[in-house]
Amino acid sequence: MEEQFKFTKQYRNILGIVAITGLLVFMASVFIFKPVASRVWANVLLNNQYFLGIALGGAFFLAVHRIAWSGWHTALQRIPEALTSFLPIAFLLMGILYFGMHDLYHWSHYEGHDPILEGKSAWLNMPFFFIRMLVYFAGWIALTRAMRKNTDMLQDSEDVKYHNRRKVFAGLFLVFFAVTVSASAWDWLMSIDAHWYSTIYGWYVFIGMFVTSLAFMIVLIWFLKRVGYLEFIRTDHVHDLGKLLFAFSVFWTYLWFSQYILIWYGHIPEETVYFIQRREDFEFIFWLNLALNFIIPFFALMKLQSKKQINWLASIAGIVLIGHWIDYYQMIMPGAVGENAGIGVPEISLTVAYLGIFLIVILKSLASRPLIVNNDPFIEESLHYES
Numbered sequence: 001m002e003e004q005f006k007f008t009k010q011y012r013n014i015l016g017i018v019a020i021t022g023l024l025v026f027m028a029s030v031f032i033f034k035p036v037a038s039r040v041w042a043n044v045l046l047n048n049q050y051f052l053g054i055a056l057g058g059a060f061f062l063a064v065h066r067i068a069w070s071g072w073h074t075a076l077q078r079i080p081e082a083l084t085s086f087l088p089i090a091f092l093l094m095g096i097l098y099f100g101m102h103d104l105y106h107w108s109h110y111e112g113h114d115p116i117l118e119g120k121s122a123w124l125n126m127p128f129f130f131i132r133m134l135v136y137f138a139g140w141i142a143l144t145r146a147m148r149k150n151t152d153m154l155q156d157s158e159d160v161k162y163h164n165r166r167k168v169f170a171g172l173f174l175v176f177f178a179v180t181v182s183a184s185a186w187d188w189l190m191s192i193d194a195h196w197y198s199t200i201y202g203w204y205v206f207i208g209m210f211v212t213s214l215a216f217m218i219v220l221i222w223f224l225k226r227v228g229y230l231e232f233i234r235t236d237h238v239h240d241l242g243k244l245l246f247a248f249s250v251f252w253t254y255l256w257f258s259q260y261i262l263i264w265y266g267h268i269p270e271e272t273v274y275f276i277q278r279r280e281d282f283e284f285i286f287w288l289n290l291a292l293n294f295i296i297p298f299f300a301l302m303k304l305q306s307k308k309q310i311n312w313l314a315s316i317a318g319i320v321l322i323g324h325w326i327d328y329y330q331m332i333m334p335g336a337v338g339e340n341a342g343i344g345v346p347e348i349s350l351t352v353a354y355l356g357i358f359l360i361v362i363l364k365s366l367a368s369r370p371l372i373v374n375n376d377p378f379i380e381e382s383l384h385y386e387s
Contacts, residue, residue: 002370002372002374003229003230003232003370003371003372004367004369004370004371005224005229005363005366005367005371006367007363007364007366007367011363012360015356015359015360015363016356016360017356018352018353018355018356019352019353019355019356019357019360020353020356021352021353022349022350022351022352022353022354022355022356023349023350023353025345025349025352026043026345026346026349026350026353029344029345029346029349030346033344033345033346035340035346036337036340037100037103038103038104038336038337038340039333039337039340039341039342039346040100040103040346041097041100041103041104041336042103042104042332042333042336042337042341043346043347043350043351044093044096044097044100044350045097045100045104045188045332045336046325046328046329046332046333046347046351047350047351047354048090048093048094048097049188049189049328049332050212050324050325050328050351050354051086051090051354051355051358052086052087052090052094053205053208053209053212053213053324053328054083054086054209054212054213054216054358055083055084055085055086055087055090055213056084056087056140056177056181056209056213057080057083057209057210057211057212057213057214057216058079058080058081058082058083058084058213058217059080059083059084059087059140059143059144059147059173059177060174060177060209060210060213061073061080061210061213061214061217062077062080062081062084062147062170063147063170063171063173063174063177064170064174066147066166066167066170067167067170067171067174070378071378071381071382071385072236072237072240072381072382072385072387073237073240073382074373074376074378074379074381074382075232075233075234075237075372075379075382075383075385076217076221076230076233076237076382077151077373077376078366078369078370078371078372078373079217079220079221079366080213080217081147081148081151081365082362082363082365082366083213083216083217083362084144084145084148085148085361085362085364085365086358086361086362087137087140087141087144088137088141089357089361090137091137091141094133094137094188095130095133098130101126101129103336104192104336105124105191105192105194106194107120107121107124107191107194108124108126108129116194116195116270117194117195120194124191124194129187132183132184132187133184133187135180136180136183136184139176139180140173140176140177140180143169143172143173143176144173146165146169147166147169147170147173150162150163150165150166150169151166151373151376152369154373154374154375154376155369155370155373155374155375156375157375158375160377163376163377181202181205181206181209182201182202182203182205182206183202185201185202185204185205185206186201186202189201189205189331189332192331192332192335192336193273193274193335195270195273196270196271196273196274197270197271198259198263198271198274200255200258200259201259203255204252204255204256204259205331207248207251207252207255208252208324208327208328210248211245211248211249211252211293211320211324212320212321212324214241214244214245214248214317215245215317215318215320215321215324216317216321217241218238218241218242218245218310218313218314218317219314219317219318219321220362221233221238221241221310221314222310222311222313222314222317225310229371230371232372232383234385234386235308235310236385236386236387237382237385237387238307238308238309238310238313239307239308239387240387241313242301242306242307242308242313243307245297245301245307245313245316245317245320246297246298246301246302246307249293249294249297249298249301249320250294250298252293252294253290253293253294253298256290256293256294260275263275274335277334277335278330278334281334281338281339282330282333282334282341285326285329285330286330288326289323289326289327289330291323292319292320292322292323292326293320293323293324293326293327296316296319296320296323297316297319297320300312300316301313301316325351329343329347
C-alpha cells in the first residue's frame with residue numbers, strides 16, 4: 001500500500017492567501033485600532049502556545065503509544081508525526097517574544113523592592129529564560145526527528161532495529177517532556193502573573209495541549225477522508241480517538257476544578273487574586289471556557305455511536321479547538337493585558353494567519369511520505385483493528 005497525500009498547488013495557494021490575508025489584516029488592525037502593545041504581544045504568545053501545544057501533543061501521542069506497545073494507532077501515525085514538523089517554526093516564532101518581554105512579563109523590568117519577584121529572580125531572569133527556551137526546543141526537535149527518522153527507515157527496511165530505536169527515543173522524549181512541559185508552562189504562561197502560583201498548573205497546561213492535539217488530529221483525518229484519502233482508517237480507529245477526546249476532556253475538567261476549588265477553599269490572597277480577576281473581569285470567558293471544553297464534549301460524546309461517526313466527532317472536535325483557544329486566552333490576557341483585552345479583529349486575524357502557516361507546514365510534511373509505513377511491525381494489526 002503506497003497511498004500518499006498530494007499537497008497540490010491549489011491547497012498551497014489557498015493556505016498561502018489565508019496566511020498572508022490574516023497577517024495583513026492583523027497589521028492593519030494594529031495601525032487602525034492602535035491596541036496597547038501588551039495586547040499585540042499577548043496575541044503572539046497565545047497563538048505560539050496554542051499551535052506549539054498541538055505539535056507537542058502529537059509527539060506525546062506517538063511516544064506514549066510506542067512505549068505502551070500499542071498497535072491500533074499505527075495506521076494513522078503519519079498524522080501526529082506531521083504535527084511535530086511545526087516545532088522548528090514554533091521555535092522561531094517563540095523567539096520573537098524577546099522584543100515583547102517588557103509588555104508581557106512584569107518580572108522582566110520591575111523596579112523597586114518586591115520580595116516575591118526577588119525571591120524568584122534566580123529563575124525569572126532574561127538570560128536564563130531564553131537559555132531554557134533553547135534547551136526545551138532543542139530536546140523536543142531532536143527527539144521527535146529521531147523518532148520520525150526511524151519510522152521513515154521502516155518504509156524500505158524490515159529490520160526491527162528501527163522499531164526498537166524508535167521506542168528508545170520515545171522513552172527519552174517522555175522523560176524530557178515530563179519535565180519541560182511543566183517548566184515551559186511556568187515560564188511562558190504562569191510567570192505572566194508572577195506573584196501567583198499553582199502546583200498543578202503544568203499538568204493543566206499539558207492536558208490542554210493533548211486534548212487540543214487529539215481534536216486537531218480528528219479534524220484532519222475527517223478532511224483527508226473527505227478528499228479521498230485514509231480509506232484504511234476504520235470506524236474502530238475513529239472510535240478510539242473519540243474515546244480519548246472524551247476521556248481527556250473530562251480529565252482537563254478535573255484539573256480545572258481541582259485548581260479552582262482548592263484555591264477558593266484556601267482563600268489565600270496571593271492565590272485567589274488569579275481567579276478573582278478572571279471571575280469578575282472576564283466572567284463570560286471564564287464560563288464559556290468550561291462550557292466549550294467540558295459541557296459540550298461531555299454530553300455530545302457520551303453515547304457510544306457519537307464517538308464512531310466521523311462527521312459528528314469532527315464537529316465536536318472543532319468546538320473543542322475553539323474552546324482551548326479560549327482557555328489560552330483566559331490564561332494569558334487577564335494578566336498580560338487586563339482591562340485592555342478583547343476578542344476582535346486583531347485576535348481573529350492573527351489566529352487565521354497562524355492557522356494558514358501551521359497547515360502549510362504540516363500538510364507539506366504529510367505529503368513528503370507515504371501515509372502507510374509498510375514494514376512497521378504493528379501495521380497489519382492496525383489495519384485489521386477492532387475496538
